[in-house]
Amino acid sequence: MNKFEGVSNTLFVPLVARIAVSKKFPEYFCDKKALELEGLLPSGVDKGASDYSNLASVARYYNTDRMIKKFAKLNGTCNVVCLGAGLETAYDRIHEDYLTINWFEVDLPEVIKARREVLGERDKEILISGDMFKMEWVKEIDTAFQTLLVVSGVFQYFHEEEVVDFIRKCQKAIPYGEIIFDATNSDGLKFTNWFIKRTGNKNAIMYFAVDDGDKFANKCNATLIEEKTFFTEARAKLNKKVGFITRISMKVADEKRRVMIYKLKL
Numbered sequence: 001m002n003k004f005e006g007v008s009n010t011l012f013v014p015l016v017a018r019i020a021v022s023k024k025f026p027e028y029f030c031d032k033k034a035l036e037l038e039g040l041l042p043s044g045v046d047k048g049a050s051d052y053s054n055l056a057s058v059a060r061y062y063n064t065d066r067m068i069k070k071f072a073k074l075n076g077t078c079n080v081v082c083l084g085a086g087l088e089t090a091y092d093r094i095h096e097d098y099l100t101i102n103w104f105e106v107d108l109p110e111v112i113k114a115r116r117e118v119l120g121e122r123d124k125e126i127l128i129s130g131d132m133f134k135m136e137w138v139k140e141i142d143t144a145f146q147t148l149l150v151v152s153g154v155f156q157y158f159h160e161e162e163v164v165d166f167i168r169k170c171q172k173a174i175p176y177g178e179i180i181f182d183a184t185n186s187d188g189l190k191f192t193n194w195f196i197k198r199t200g201n202k203n204a205i206m207y208f209a210v211d212d213g214d215k216f217a218n219k220c221n222a223t224l225i226e227e228k229t230f231f232t233e234a235r236a237k238l239n240k241k242v243g244f245i246t247r248i249s250m251k252v253a254d255e256k257r258r259v260m261i262y263k264l265k266l
Helices: 008-022 032-040 051-075 092-096 110-117 136-140 160-173 188-198 215-220 232-241 245-253
Strands: 078-083 101-107 125-129 147-151 177-184 224-231 257-264
Touching: 008 032, 008 160, 032 092, 032 257, 051 078, 051 092, 051 147, 051 177, 051 245, 051 257, 092 101, 101 110, 110 125, 125 136, 125 160, 160 177, 160 215, 160 257, 177 188, 215 224
Parallel strands: 078 101, 078 147, 101 125, 147 177
Antiparallel strands: 177 257, 224 257
């Protein structure tokens, strides 16, 4: 495999988190493909995130993995479309045990180029270059099958009206569709942006928040079918294996519903 080249360092943040958690807390989450990719990371990639930050990133994948598996069990042959796929390795964590899934990885051309060069294009996996909001990717999918859209760590960087418009377009384009996405609430958004501004990374400001899953689903003309706190399983499995501050941070995030996973029926 070749080293990753020509993509922004921000693309590596979730991958680095999966590597860190897989090493430190494998009883909660172990991503073997992410560990294989560690040696391909370019020099200068920041590996200094806190346990809480790494677990928050990985909790997205822990929860969405289980939702994907449940969807596949219920529907047999189906589509899973990772929008804003980045260097996500859900295919590697799930495919071998769920061969009925047709995988689609959608992202900007430079990201798809990096994926193709390093990971290749595997059995029942199609890589699609393009802007997810322009909806051209739908042409590559057989929408006669039940289709699950997975949007992890993406919507936060867009305004609510853009997200609502996108979900409504998906609803029209995909007759048998569901969508999974993560979101902070308004309080969580304020805290996150305060922290981002302190780091000086003004290009990473977030805009999108969900305070009430049912109300947001209604705005999209969709139906809320599931919502989950981020850290329920992490807190149970890791307990005192993580530091006191991390335990408290996860507890507060769950109790105040600061970060959530939502699943809508389109």
